[in-house]
Amino acid sequence: MDRIETDLCIIGAGSGGLSLAAGAVQMGARVVLIEGGEMGGDCLNYGCVPSKALISAGKRAQAMRSGHRFGVAPVDPQVDFEAAIDHVRSAIETIAPHDSQERFEGLGVHVIRDWARFTGPDEVVAGDTRIRARRFVVATGSRPFVPPIAGLDEVPFLTNETLFEQRTRPDHLLILGAGPIGLEMAQAHHRLGCEVTVLEAMSALGTEDPEMAAVVLARLREEGIEIRENCAAEAVQAVDGGIVLETASGRISGSHLLVATGRSPNLERLDLESAGVEYTRRGVTVDDALRSSNRRIYAIGDAAAGQMNFTHVAGYHAGVLARSLLFGLPAKAQDAHIPRAIYTDPELAQVGLTEAQAQARYGARLEVVRFAYAESDRAIAEGATEGLIKVMIHRGRPVGVSIAGAQAGEMIAPWALMIANGLKMKAMANTVLPYPTLAEIGKRAAGAYFSPQLFGSETVKRLVRFVQRRIP
Template sequence: MAQGDGIDLCIIGAGPAGIAAAERAVARGLRVVLVEAGEFGGVAHNWGAQPAQALAAAAERAHQIRTARDFGLGTDEPRINFARINARIRAMIQEASPTVSPEHLIAQRIETVSGRARFAGPSTIDVGGRSIKASHFLIATGTRPVVPDIPGLDGVPFFTPETIFEVTRRPSHLIVVGAGATGLALAQSHLRLGAKVTLVEMLEPLAGEDPELVDIVLRRMRAEGLELHTHTGIVSVAGGDDQDIVLDIKAGPHEDRIVGSHLLFATGREPDFQGLGLELARVAMQGRRPELGRFGRTANRRIFIVGDAAGHEGVHAARHSAELAVDAITGSVSKEGLVPRIVHTSPAIARVGMTEAQARAKLKDRFEIVRIALAQTDAARARAQPHGQVKIIIDSAGRVLGAGVVGPTAPELVPVFALAIARKMTPSELGGLVAPYPSFAQIIPLAAAEYARDHPGAAPAGWRRLLKRLLP
């Protein structure tokens, strides 16, 4: 174990952000120590994103069996064994574990330390009574679930998104509290695996996402059988007969009662700085959160906070923020990339750049929207997956500012729009994309053609396009 002076970067937390930072730092020639209090790989690998995706894959397969009649195939209700699904998830995590193991990291010249870190001063931490001093620190401790204080909750069993994978028998009726990205995705997975699912949300589902895109997903989930209560608060929770769980809910003046077998809280997460001693590290706080500058730098210029702990949602966003912080520490010139937001429902939502609401606030009416339904592609027709659309935000100069995609391959399509935004491309230039046939990517040239119909002069000749790129 590394101790004392000579350490360039000490990273606290070996989740996706911490490991990405460590790998980037050793590639830059830094001496790195990586400290982890729990399982290497973090929540995302062991209890979060990875097992959730495995559960969703099983649910998707069950849904395909159930809907095989759409293709003219005979079908029976799929036989679902939660114990086997759970075993497959654990096996998948075990199979991927070597890529995040201490042995793998040590082979890359990353020194690892197991234990809980606590700052002893601005440039030193203690781990299990041992002192580690470094030139810089990077905090990548992630987040932990937030469970609201509800009367009666301490008397009933409940799950969080990190513990729901412990269920080895199919819930007869799962009650999910919280209709954010995690709550909706887990609700849909259990719904497709044969459970009755009721979802309760105090506000709007997927608040902060484009309502037009969200509506497509919610209509699909309701069609699959989801019972959704919005603008609904929970008055109390209690145990019922036969170990049932009873929720008393209220929407405006209307009161109701939900009786279920299992209860899942997906009501958000908060940064996990517990026990770190940030006050001893001279990290300035705004309430319970640290003040962060560019690339996650704190008031103590030795210390950076990245990943979920800094508010970056999604594994891809966490890794990107960590790599940017390492570049800032090493003095490398680094440009912040456009980070897509993904909601892993079916159909999925992916968006990047400016939303319609942001465009309206910033540009008033100096922008326009191009919409194309996924059903217009031959791939959607062939695969009986017509639910979705592309929505592109375009400024008055004809440049792509943002895009949202709803559909089965939305996460794969959205990087094309991220590149278009970064390169200040126009829909006409996007129209030059030759999409494989058949594929959902066909929707991109279809959107460009839709824009060209209303802007016949939008496709400049080759020399004009080149001149336009060269001029400021």
């Protein structure tokens, strides 16, 4: 068996593992990167990239149906579902070289393509290689959570890991779970010609601000997607080449089933007990510095318990560890400044606290300002007037921002910058933006915050009158 001694051993070549490996090796560390599956991890191969590619195809189809208000005769698009999946594959293949084994070996990373397991507190085995390292990072990501529903293990079903291999358009797609993945794929498939029914055991988009979620759900239902809330699947069975779900309110039939009920960390192969690493079903137990119960071993991204499960969070964690592991500087992971987005149409984006969270924390000291898309000149010109921005403010600083509407994922960016850097609302109010842009909606929200102070203040009015009387 081959033996390697190294500074840093990273297990998992997804977003976080790749970012840390690239940074560490280029700054002089010896790095071993172990990956038993696909380079690029879930995001490239089964998640962010393919889902957004399919969403893009659906948008093109929907544009053909909805041109009447712009003077363009609507037509029913002729959808080639197989070609749409080819677009998905093309997007993956275009990005894949950036995440490839060849690229990282070219950077100087020792890449091992096999599954890793710990054999002690400072050692792992991967295939025929034993690796000892000063520090280990578990970056193994997550997989779809499959709920314990009677009969589910006896029927064919899809997850995000198999969905994009489906080259034949489903006639009627049943989706378990009305979270981001479930609803993004519901809208994309419906726009590409599928009948879609979504079942949610609780509330659709239940972790989001209800006012914002309502904007998204209203559009999806308007487009013809059936979303059943408080409707848990109690049993599943295959019938005549299709799928039947048993619920408390009756039977629901479809041709295909997508399970989108959450994520589970990929830890089962690692034999963490041998390394003295504590973990739960939510991931490796880590402190604010992302260190586990074994001081040599860290966990990032979806593999770390209590963290937000997003690709960009794994990348952020890689930066935190680069600071501490490579330079020996104190660094802690925080989440108050981490944005997230749901890529339905309209989109939903959030950074910081929701209104309910901010109200619970700050009470009467909280100020909330809103500005509607319908008051934006660019939104009116684009025919995209659904939605609003809502800013939660404490002592002049934004502590949370919610946006539901067109390009919300792009529009959250300056607010993420403000919250990350502790900027006050005047920073947004003082910013000059090109006209007309949707970005002005954020600036107008800042203006709405200052308007009462400027236009409703008798002190200001008296001052202005005083100055005016003395100007020659």
